[in-house]
Amino acid sequence: MNHDTHHTTGSKPGFLTSYLFSQDHKMIGIQFLFSGLIFFGIGGLLALLVRLQLGWPDGNLPYIGKWFPQSWGGKMSPEFYTMLFTMHASIMIFFVIIPWLTGTFGNFLIPLMIGARDMAFPKLNMFSYWVMWPAFIIILASFFVDGGAASSGWTSYPTLANVGAEAGLEKLPFKPGDAPTSYTVFKDDAFNSPAAPGAGMGQIFWLVSLIFVGIGSMMGSVNYITTILNMRAPGMDLMRMPLTVWSLFITAILQALALPVLTVALMLQLLDKLIATNFFLPPGGLSFGNWHTTPGGGQPLLWQHLFWFYSHPAVYIMILPAMGVVSDIIATFARKPMFGYKPMVFSMAAIASLGFIVWGHHMFQSGMDPRLGTGFMLATILIAVPSAIKTFNWLATLWGSSILYTTAMLNALAFVSMFVIGGLSGIFMAATPVDVYFHDTYFIVAHIHYVLFMSSIFGIFAGVTFWFPKMFGRLMNEPLGKVHFALTFIFGNLTFFPMHILGIGGHPRRYYDPTIYQYLENLQPLNQFMTISALLLGLTQLLFVTNIFYSLWFGAKASKNPWNCNTLEWDAPSPPPHGNFDQIPQVQRGPYEYAIDGPMDHLTQSSPAVDGGKIHE
């Protein structure tokens, strides 16, 4: 009760408390939206540099070549290239997709959609955004440290990532007759690594930054779970929650259970680097030229287990909220009830729980016991079943519907179409013998981009367009949105679909110059084609940014419920004030009462029953 009175009677917040150190869940969601947008730009530029190198591996780069150190001769160095894709993936995953999905949609939508005035812990919520800022600053600063940013891949496998000069490295005395080697390359400095220049200070910055991200997401997920379980409006049973809320709820549980494992693993690797522990260094020591590590007692494979125990569920953290968002948008614009609401909820729960026992499918070739691989293979194969159920239910929702082709709907339909491709290509890698060939080739790069870019990002575009009027009180520009959608759909497919073919051809990922391989030579035209498409795809995203900023000030004013949607957030004014609702709504029914008989074709969750309104519970 205290909480309610605070919102309704509290003094008007000043600029700092309303825009920066806001405890209002809506403002925190919007903060995540804009910081995500900045990092989307940075991550995208890194990807374009990767593509430039792959398209023309031996060419000197015009214009941007001048930015590189003179010793590189206008080309990027192989070490710089490894840094590019490492930071591209890290930024896109930890600073764009997860913050957008859980940070923006989670914060903005959960209280509004369940009919609460705010999160259960508003102050914790504020911290969950502000611990992201040390992460933002550290990850950006890492580009400028000695040796460059992290370059061991976003997976940061030891021993490439965790060997530091501090980790017991010593130089053996020369034997007479030994040819002098390049042992002087590495400065005798605790923060340098003999494994790679970016595996020194850059890797330490990367680890510290991700630890902050981990803490922030942890705060967020605890908040989401508590809010959803305790603060639903009267009548909002669990089985009346919109699928968006269900997906965010399941995601929060995944995050709360899996993320501590990654955070701890990051800390262990940090200890390996800083105080010469040996969690991930093998007994027997390692040799880098004339540098040798002292014998360790750890196991490099342990990192992979810990990392994937989080990072596989993380893949679902990065897709489940998009699935929820897309479900709500499809039902709204198909003007038809969600087909199979309960199967949709249960299949999300199944994906989440199976998601915990499939992490080993990233490690079929890692040296893990091959018998264990069989178990992971079966679990992985089975996870395609709930994914198929979801797809069929979306299609059944569309069947016999009357589709309104808004920008949000088009992006949501693209999500369904692209998720099918991303899901089906996963089956190839789940099959252990086939994965032996496809592992670490471009086939997996195609798969991850179909799931994360072509699915999650389309889900995000759909969601941002859909809830923009609720966030800012103005509608996004529809024609501009449609042009952006069509071009993204075309160039996205032109960029990512040929990656499957590269993978079938055996093109390994993370290669600076594939053309030195004879068997990859004739794939090079595809690489160049993809680079051109990627540049156009990147340019297209400027339309999205333009649309956001244009619509912020010049968009058409939005009514309370511009899409005739049923869920509770549309009961609140656009944008909702501090405290969201004038009066906490009484929930009467589930969220998908479309195409009902009566004067209106839909019944919102809170509207009292109308005579003649046929309601299916």
Place this chain on the structure above:
Amino acid sequence: MHRCWGLLFAAVNLAAIGLFVVSPAMGWWLPRNIASYGADIDHLFYLILVATGFFFVITQGTLVYCMFRFNAKDGVKSKNIHGNTKLEIIWTAIPAIILIYLGFAQTPTWAKMKYIEIDTWFPVKYKGTNIESDLHVTVLGRQWEWRMRYPQGNIPADPQAWADLGNLNDLHAVNELHAWKDARVKIHLKTQDVIHSFFLPNLRLKQDALPGKIMPMWFQPIEANVRFNPKTRMLEELNPSSTWEIACAELCGGNHYRMRGKLFVHESKQDYERWFADALKNQRLHESPRVQPVVAAGNGGNP
């Protein structure tokens, strides 16, 4: 206007199918298979391609059909349907059956590649590293090359100890993997620094080298690509297009892409042994005390 969106989705999906149709003709496809178990793997690949292709066509076709057929018209309402249990059961069961079939269909190949001998379903008996083989090779990954070590007589007395320590009369080579046609080759994969991954696309084979461990892998080439010419003491290619390469598949630092090696499959065991004897003779010349060791230089004292 709505038809345009249906068309866009149809066009993109047809283009995707089209790319898969033209790629084999363009040579953008699986490299030539030369492994005894490669046909099984390729077969599985095509099996999954057919299954996924079927679901791709069904789902994308339905989506595009819906986009054409069901669009908002004034006064026409959607059907108020909340679900159908029968349908849910059908589209849960059919993919589940197909997927479980795929799951079991692949286990024999996996077992073959990884020496799991399946006596009964449970427990599975693991043959481990004791598979019969005709040739043992130790491959040591380092930044950024592969160092191969061949034993005299093809099979060492104690393979594990040999893989770990080696013998004085071993033959050393860099980035060159030699074997002969139909030989069952046992590789002992090691690394001295970071994780590498020994990738032979033509053999459909890949294995990470794990620091601190010796990883077993095996293959049997069913095709030869070289012959040793004792007169010129050179390897002659049997077919100009049959260059089989070795790559590194796990990021191992800046020059990860440069760990390129070659696979030489000799016509026969005799041919391999002729090459071996010649290479060993050559190596011994350089090992004489007055000459600098060639192989060990720059290796940080690590033999």
